[in-house]
Amino acid sequence: MLAAVDPATAVERTRLAFERHARGEWVMPAKVYLEAPPHGDFRAMPARGEGLALVKWVTSFPQNSGRGLPAVRGVVLLSDAGTGEPLAVIECAWVTSLRTGAAAAVSAQALAREGAGSVGIIGCGVNGAWAARCLAAVGYGPGVCADVRQGAAEALASELGWRSGSREEAAAQEVVVTVTPGARPVIGSEDLCRGQHLAVLGADAHDKGEVELGALERCRLFCDEWEQASAGGELSGAVAEGRVRREQVTELGAVLVGAAAGRSSDEEITLFDSTGLAIQDLGIVTAVWEAWKEGRLRAPAAQL
């Protein structure tokens, strides 16, 4: 199914999703959490746009990898928004990785300094790898891949013709993507470089964070959606402490449609907090559905 949506298409559709959502054409209620202790939770994430409606039903079971199971498991259920007819069931782990990686690339296109090229990837797991592929597909790179698992960094570097390196080296690049488990910060104040763009993808719950508060406060802040980001993203800790307020944070979609300002100077450090939106899944799924209808897709979508 990945063949049906290449990284460049994923970036284009993800950008479209943010734009349509910012214009109110695509809609999305808040995601709903179903606790499943001690493993984690299930999330139901609905969105509607382009004549389609979907719900993503997906786990976040952080300890699953210790059991040899995927942490993110689930499906997207796709329906016709006009008739209500269920259309397809689509395995969602790869949709999630692709739209997460694509959001990093869209944020760089919108917010990175003109002429920025070099990339640092901190965390070369599946989402970090897709962020690197999506950035490469839209012209960023070469980059430095860093991971505590040296093999993961080397494999990704080799795939893209980039190089592996230390966390410090990756953090010194012009576009820096962090996709770690978020248990402790991987970017400190001493890492920040003038004019950098940071795409912070790893924090998807309230107690996670990848950037030290002192560093965060030196950045111009952007997010995918304020409600999610302030409640459970990179910004949530700072918001809870009263150190970041609503008016300091701009949504990416607003920048894309020209409703809000983006980067204000070549010196500014921009930080995009990605928590993952159902409209991004919809963006990828519109491409899957087109591929299916055009006969470009064989296996793993089940048509209902």
Place this chain on the structure above:
Amino acid sequence: MLAAVDPATAVERTRLAFERHARGEWVMPAKVYLEAPPHGDFRAMPARGEGLALVKWVTSFPQNSGRGLPAVRGVVLLSDAGTGEPLAVIECAWVTSLRTGAAAAVSAQALAREGAGSVGIIGCGVNGAWAARCLAAVGYGPGVCADVRQGAAEALASELGWRSGSREEAAAQEVVVTVTPGARPVIGSEDLCRGQHLAVLGADAHDKGEVELGALERCRLFCDEWEQASAGGELSGAVAEGRVRREQVTELGAVLVGAAAGRSSDEEITLFDSTGLAIQDLGIVTAVWEAWKEGRLRAPAAQL
């Protein structure tokens, strides 16, 4: 698939669902609505219990029948709550009808007067028919079937060996079930009979109602869940006007587990407002999943 869950089993599982939920063993966040104008909305309804987790993804497109399409379309996605693994996709219209009808029977078992037997069904569409079948399966009847479409009333009466009759006749029985579109009341004060039990199933949105406010105020009030019922069930209009307060309404599950009192006398008129809960879907689906595992189910569940 209906063969896998007969009406008596549906009543038993629905009762179990209310009990487990009342004890906190089964959990369920509030359902989330995705508006899809002008047709209606999609609803994502998650629930967890018995080692399973599900989301029902279903439309309420009231005008669909005018287009020759079902108003209720969707699927249940079933996952293993322990591993997160998606297990099955189950067509949900029949699950919805069965659990809706079964709730009427559970409410009668819990709240109807000792010795009550005769049934009136007002509205003999698919949900009314399942309510009648579930009531018959647990010993209620014979009954009077009433519908503005005379043929629907006659077909149901003939199936169960009951009779068709007028709305007034149906409303005069000991257990009365209303399952109409809810556009206007079908029970007025003059219809109420001492000691009656009313199961009011038709109102699933804020602007719907099947019982006149004056009649409602003469009843002892029960509901499936206060949050849903007060926001979008039969009670919601009265709640909005301040004529019904939280402390006047008892949840059915609390009665079933002995945490709250049910009917207090043979004279009292009891009214159960059913809005439809995801835990009821889970009750039916536990039986479907057992049947599947035991090889008693062939067709229409798709195993993932």
